Amino acid sequence: MAALSIRTLSKRYANLEVLKGIDLDIESGEFTVLVGPSGCGKSTLLNIVAGLDRPSAGTIEIGGRVVNDIPPKDRDIAMVFQSYALYPSMTVRQNITFGMECRHVPKIEQEKAVTNVAKLLQIEPLLGRKPSQLSGGQRQRVAMGRALVRNPLLFLFDEPLSNLDAKLRVEMRMEIKRLHQRIGATIVYVTHDQIEAMTMATRIAVMHQGSVQQFADPDTVYRYPANLFVARFMGSPPMNTMPARLEAENGSLVVIIGAGRPDEVRLRLKGYDAAAPFVGREVVFGIRPECIAEGSRAFSGDAPVLVNAPVEMVEPTGAETMVLLRLGGEPAMARISPDIRPAPGASASFALDTRRICLFDPETERLIA
Numbered sequence: 001m002a003a004l005s006i007r008t009l010s011k012r013y014a015n016l017e018v019l020k021g022i023d024l025d026i027e028s029g030e031f032t033v034l035v036g037p038s039g040c041g042k043s044t045l046l047n048i049v050a051g052l053d054r055p056s057a058g059t060i061e062i063g064g065r066v067v068n069d070i071p072p073k074d075r076d077i078a079m080v081f082q083s084y085a086l087y088p089s090m091t092v093r094q095n096i097t098f099g100m101e102c103r104h105v106p107k108i109e110q111e112k113a114v115t116n117v118a119k120l121l122q123i124e125p126l127l128g129r130k131p132s133q134l135s136g137g138q139r140q141r142v143a144m145g146r147a148l149v150r151n152p153l154l155f156l157f158d159e160p161l162s163n164l165d166a167k168l169r170v171e172m173r174m175e176i177k178r179l180h181q182r183i184g185a186t187i188v189y190v191t192h193d194q195i196e197a198m199t200m201a202t203r204i205a206v207m208h209q210g211s212v213q214q215f216a217d218p219d220t221v222y223r224y225p226a227n228l229f230v231a232r233f234m235g236s237p238p239m240n241t242m243p244a245r246l247e248a249e250n251g252s253l254v255v256i257i258g259a260g261r262p263d264e265v266r267l268r269l270k271g272y273d274a275a276a277p278f279v280g281r282e283v284v285f286g287i288r289p290e291c292i293a294e295g296s297r298a299f300s301g302d303a304p305v306l307v308n309a310p311v312e313m314v315e316p317t318g319a320e321t322m323v324l325l326r327l328g329g330e331p332a333m334a335r336i337s338p339d340i341r342p343a344p345g346a347s348a349s350f351a352l353d354t355r356r357i358c359l360f361d362p363e364t365e366r367l368i369a
């Protein structure tokens with residue numbers, strides 16, 4: 001049984017259509033991340049699931065029960081908001097037990113629950129403090145603890161790490177992931193951070209302008225982005241995309257970047273038969289920065305495809321060197337070994353992993369192969 005089913009859900013505010021026919025089925029125990037740029041409708045969707053807002057059309061089912069007309073407190077969900085409002089006059093312990101107090105949970109059970117989550121979130125020494133005596137990250141964990149003592153059908157998190165510094169963010173990210181692995185909870189987690197999505201999700205729903213563009217596991221989203229929006233949104237730096245032409249040559253597909261130019265790049269493709277209908281037509285060629293490496297490096301499998309390309313800019317980051325180069329005149333970022341620093345203004349040899357490229361239809365922007 002699906003833990004959460006969202007059916008043809010739409011939402012409009014006056015003339016503005018914020019959600020446009022969303023369909024999602026989330027299984028019990030899944031960690032689903034809703035990711036997308038600011039304003040794409042993530043919080044609106046989460047708030048409708050929580051019952052804090054009403055849909056204009058469509059249904060929400062939680063644990064097999066349609067909840068459209070059921071108030072938030074009876075939906076068996078726990079939500080952590082972007083701004084985690086704690087009760088300032090209560091201690092951490094009181095903040096965590098407040099909900100249980102209201103539901104008249106026996107004291108001994110409350111104590112057990114607090115001990116458990118406090119240990120899990122490493123906030124045991126803080127239980128006697130007031131929120132004002134906590135750091136942002138500690139408050140964040142208290143808010144999380146307040147949700148976790150609930151053991152609901154569904155956890156809803158709306159950008160719960162957005163107020164934390166980079167280091168704490170990474171720590172909390174791992175903590176939440178560990179938490180999920182440990183308690184097997186069903187989680188719907190909203191973020192606009194694609195790294196958070198990639199690292200935590202069992203499945204990612206990529207949203208754009210009120211629609212789900214792709215709903216799949218992180219590897220699939222990264223490797224086979226459903227369209228150009230997903231290709232460019234997921235990954236940092238994003239996938240390089242550029243106009244190209246598809247031809248057939250001795251029974252093989254060949255993609256040509258900068259066709260007719262003296263520096264045109266011709267790449268023979270294997271395993272891209274789905275693109276055959278596009279022979280003789282324009283396509284959008286996509287290649288991730290890590291699929292362009294220094295010429296001395298061989299990608300596993302086939303012999304590397306080498307191209308000589310002019311280098312425009314070199315950015316050493318410590319762990320890797322980012323290189324802006326030109327492929328058939330089109331700009332492309334490469335992620336190469338940190339030991340290698342090609343000279344800007346000169347040409348260098350680069351290896352391309354042609355088994356991991358993407359081709360898109362320039363009209364529909366959908367993935368072809």
Ligand SMILES: Nc1ncnc2c1ncn2[C@@H]1O[C@H](COP(=O)(O)OP(=O)(O)OP(=O)(O)O)[C@@H](O)[C@H]1O
Pocket residue numbers: 013016018036037038039040041042043044045192
């Ligand atoms: N009450 C409202 N009335 C009118 N428009 C609204 C209302 N609430 C949200 N919107 C609009 O709906 C769109 C989606 O908003 P939403 O808060 O869901 O975005 P989001 O994806 O959560 O963005 P962010 O990443 O910035 O939090 C935005 O264009 C927003 O301006």
Ligand SMILES: [Mg+2]
Pocket residue numbers: 042043044
């Ligand atoms: Mg939001």
